[in-house]
Amino acid sequence: MSYIIPKESYNGKVLSVDFGKGNNALTVGGGNCLPFLSFEGELPHPPVIAYEIQDTVPEDWPDTVKNIYKDVSANPVTWAQYCQNELKAKALALRLVSTHPDRENRSTEDVAKIIKEVLAAIEVPLIILGSNHIEKDASVLVAAAEAASGSNCIIGKAQEGNYKTIVAAALAHNHKLIAMSELDINLAKQLNILITQMGFAKEKLITDPMCSALGYGLEYTYSVMERIRLAGLLQNDATMQPPILGDVGMYVWKVKETVASESDVPEWGTLEERGIAWEALTATGMLIAGTNLLIMRHPKAVKITEQTINELI
Amino acid sequence: MALTGVQIFKLLPKTNCKKCGFPTCLAFAMALAQNKVELAKCPDVSEETKKTLGEASAPPIRTFNLGVGDKAVKMGGETVLFRHDKKFFNPCALAVNIKDNSSDDELAQKAAEVAASELNRVGQKLRVDAISIEYASNDSAQYAKAVKLVADKAPDAAIILNCKDAAAADAAVKAIAARKPLLYGATNETAEALANIAKTHDIPLCASAQGLEDLSALTEKLQGLGVNDIVLDSGAKTAKEIIEHNTQIRRSALKKNFKPLGFPVLNCVIRDDSTLEASIASVAIAKYSSIVILSSIEKWKNLAIFTLRQNLYTDPQVPMQVEQKVYSIGEPTPDAPLMITTNFSLTYFIVSGEVENSKVPSRLAVMDCEGLSVLTAWAAGKFTAAKIAQFIKDIGIETQVKHRELIIPGQVAILSGALEDKLEGWKITVGPREANAIPTFLKSKTV
């Protein structure tokens, strides 16, 4: 009997979102089938990995990843240039952790200055992230959006508690926007609806359903992402069609498996390889579930994930 | 796929004799369609009907074991394409490959690594399940000797005979027949010879072809030769071929009830770079593989792959629970803050992650509330003042901390008064409602 390939017919399509300017601009999303199943659809834009950089020395990162950047991380500009020029980053994600009230509580004026300096020093597209402090992010991201006006950045993350001002700023300064909710497909949907009701086009949104590290709830993120993709593609649910973000590095580089030394846990093997594998495998899991844009920290993990993407497309 | 009640009814004797315990043949047919009774309850059913119904009710993906004994790995038996639709049942077996022309020391070393690979993670024992011995020496005596050596040194591991040569395979199977090795694999050319060996020793056989059209033809041929326990090797090499072939195989089996592909799948993911190999293994694990063959099994790599497999095979309907105990985060002194929450694993992961973010060494008391989140557990009467008080007394925390201050989740602030009454000598502090406010909260407590 001859074999007939069982193809799924999809009704919807993932929206494509571009960011950055000129030759280095990138586009994510745009596919009309489940991840990597190009035998039954078109997947025009492979997933993109952005290197995470911060606006202050990353004292809280474990040595495995902190040491890589020790000569450049004192200044976000040198850090950004290092990632772009030496590591060949295709995109960068600047996390403004120092604005958090528990860190340096840096002012919005400082933020504007940093953003302008970083943007002047790089050609690749930039993602600008707050410190995940709901109230502070509302003012920080507004200042960041203004400082980056015209650079077509992705800014975030807008959450239920602060989306209004951030959406207005992204709208005014023509940026793309990350909408983040906590591991629940209905919350993700609801936030996307609230944001589009403010007149923000769904074609400019990125959904972050919240990442989880391998071993620390990865399966929840995995299934929420799969369900979002299926709702967008099979049911043509327009609120579930933005590209998906996997903010991998920040969830991975704090769990015990990326921090505990081999002498503490001999049965876990060498720490450096373990940490890199933890970030790479978390990223691979996210890709298979439907992530279009990844934010990662360790160059070797990025390289492995890029090789995996190249094998998958 | 499964037949409807009416389709089954047409195959029954239609005498309404009631011997099955049902008033009519139709009622019996309806019950059969819902798997509520067995066909054997009708004594008058024809042989032909038995055969038709038997085939229709066979599971879409055949289930059998890799290896023998209590460490054998059950394969197949899956019923869904996405874990959220129900669950994935039988976690994929991990195997490491070694060539038979390696030195005796290398063979013994690899077998010992497998034998010692077991790790404990959140209450489950996880291990490398199998060793694949590759026929590279072109010397069947050497192959049998290597297989015997490895099998002896890894007495619990399943054995995969990675060998397409019938004479060498036959000698190796005979050397370790009681271990029921998987013979990998039969090609179109070697189908008869290998099927013969598989049948003689009652062992599973892997069918190796290029592409699913050839693979389906080959499994039909093997079944025709009397082999039933078949593993599929579609020839997939790249991650793309793995995800596409495996998806097509699972869909054909589940949605089309296409019998020639209703078997567990084997993928070989060997790469030069060990981390890349782990990443490609993850693709195979997520997308339907039942056996993944690796080239190396470093401890760090095992931990990462085991964890990914465990995560994806967790039952999504049953909230995963973490163990009830007091967790130390950082290195808490006897003066460090003490917080309490429930044992829903997601709650635990989010709360403990934020406590880690705070960099304030703390204790987190996790109370068994049957895997419910804080508000749900409170609403269900499992996270009440009386129960929390009892838990705090029973868990022996009073010997670990000097102070007597318990931080409760902001969502159950309402419990603080009652809890102070029931926990004599304790001060109850209401913590934040949302986990992301924990770092600020904990830092403010330490200054």
Ligand code: SF4
């Ligand atoms: S025993 Fe068989 S023939 Fe008799 S009523 Fe039941 S189904 Fe019908």
